[in-house]
Amino acid sequence: QPAWGQGRDGAQPDILPGTVGVSKQESTVKAAQSSVDAASVTILQALKDDGIADKDYSTSQYSIDPITDFSDPTSLNGKLNGYRVTIMYDITVRDLSKASGVID
Numbered sequence: 364q365p366a367w368g369q370g371r372d373g374a375q376p377d378i379l380p381g382t383v384g385v386s387k388q389e390s391t392v393k394a395a396q397s398s399v400d401a402a403s404v405t406i407l408q409a410l411k412d413d414g415i416a417d418k419d420y421s422t423s424q425y426s427i428d429p430i431t432d433f434s435d436p437t438s439l440n441g442k443l444n445g446y447r448v449t450i451m452y453d454i455t456v457r458d459l460s461k462a463s464g465v466i467d
Contacts, residue, residue, distance in 0.1 A: 384451030
């Protein structure tokens with residue numbers, strides 16, 4: 364029979380990993396991209412303002428997806444309603460006293 368054990372680690376956390384990003388839907392890819400770019404500038408500036416170093420964030424996802432409406436039963440291909448552009452960043456907060464500010 365296997366022996367079952369129990370373990371504990373008393374170390375205090377010293378970093379907070381997380382993900383932050385933005386997703387926008389518009390009628391064209393260009394409009395959605397422009398909207399996401401503007402929001403990304405704001406997000407990245409907020410990270411810098413909160414003391415997050417350039418090495419502590421990186422792009423983890425970038426996607427462009429068509430938004431299609433399939434509710435019309437007479438349309439086999441659906442109706443294109445626009446595009447969603449998404450960009451996500453992985454971040455690492457090294458000063459945990461700043462974590463709530465970064466999350467806000």
